[in-house]
Amino acid sequence: MATFAVTGSASGMGAASAATLSAAGHTVIGVDLRDADILADLGTAEGRERAAEEILARCGGTLDGVAAIAGVGPNLPDAAAVMSINYFGTVRLLERLRPALAASGAGRAVVIGSNAASTVPIIDDDLVELALAGKEQAARERARAAAEAMPAEVRAMVPSISAYASSKFALIRWVRRTAVTPAWARQGVLLNGIAPGAVLTPLMLGATGDAADYDPDGFPTPMPLGVFGRPEDIAFWVQQFLRPEARFTTGAILYVDGGTDAAMRPDAQPTAMTP
Template sequence: MRTVVVTGSASGLGAAVCERLAARGTRLIGVDLAGADIEADLAVPAGRSAAMNAVLEASGGAIDGLVACAGVGPHMSDTSLISSVNYFGAVHIIDGLRPALAGGLEPAAVAIASNSLSLVPMHDLSLVDAMLAGNEVEAARLAAELPGATVYGMSKLALARAIRHRASAWGKAGIRLNAVAPGPVLTPLLQASLDDPELGPLVDALPVPLDRRAEPGEIAATVDFLLGPDASFVHGAVLFADGGTDALVRPDQP
């Protein structure tokens, strides 16, 4: 039986991932603020450390898979929280559990990015640079000065880049590491953005060639694929599962 850790497991996409993996008999260790096997606040270093220690204790020190799904949306009034959870919360958990993955069977990890990573203003990526440099204090300062939608997109861009930056070292260690970049998914996070008077119209205006929003189970299926043996040669990839939006916005970007 494979053991997989899922952060953000209590609701939305994380819950859908857990449901799909549980159906195939996977042993799950869920991490979330509340309503999970391990309750921890991934917005702060102490919470991340507590989560990792609890995972190691629950798993016996070895896991076969990791899904870094915990995240907050662009509607957050405290925009520094977006970078703290979406980037630092994800990367610290991914890096911290790498030794446990190294002890697993055909180990693989998947991070949840977003197609919003391709929609951020590219003329000033100071926030992305601060995140990639591991400077959480500077990232929080910069994030506090920016709109939530910009911080959200930059947090996901930094996360996707971090995944690709790790491909060489993780591959040599025998651990596959990939990211999924969903478009709008019918989750509470999306609904919170739709309910926001400023963000809602922007989300509604985002073109989706398939002319609909994704069900959580559709993205969970993509995550399941990347964790499994059918994706055994997929590594360091950022897979857009967004109904064609990225192809429409960046048609010449492979």
């Protein structure tokens, strides 16, 4: 049996993933702000370091996989915190744990992006580049400024929508860039991402309302299957990416969104390489 670290393990997709892995007989080290093995705020440098140190202590320096699921939604008022948690919290922790994943001989890491990265037309390119350059303070300042510049009616509904979509866009781009570098690929550490759509989690409900009021056919984005996702739908794919048999997949981004992205961008993937 394997040892996995799961961030965001107290609720939603993180809780479902932790439960799925535990049910399969694996050891799960949960990380969250509450109700977890390790209590840490991944939105801060101190919290990330604490989480990394405690994970490494619990796994003895050898870790089979990480499911980096912790994140916040566009309803969070502070756009800077959205960037720190969603992007830097995930990236910095994974960078810190990479040697332990390599030590296992078949390390696996999966991150949770969002189909908002490709279906919300307010990606802030400058914010994305600041994130990818590792400039957290500058990214925080940019995120706050961009949020303040949004129309008042948008801020009232989803105050951090640009930071949210941009943080997930940057995270998925980081996965694609990083997964194929020698420090990851040639060390046998596979890195992949999942882009969920409308999944009924506390994060989604906090942004858009009460589940009882939901109508898939009246949702702002297309819902081809006519149903919303459940946390268990994401947990299934988290488990697949963490399996040792998933030995020939890295740098992949899997949309688990009921077909929303395909409905909105049917010709976007694949994209042919241009000369």
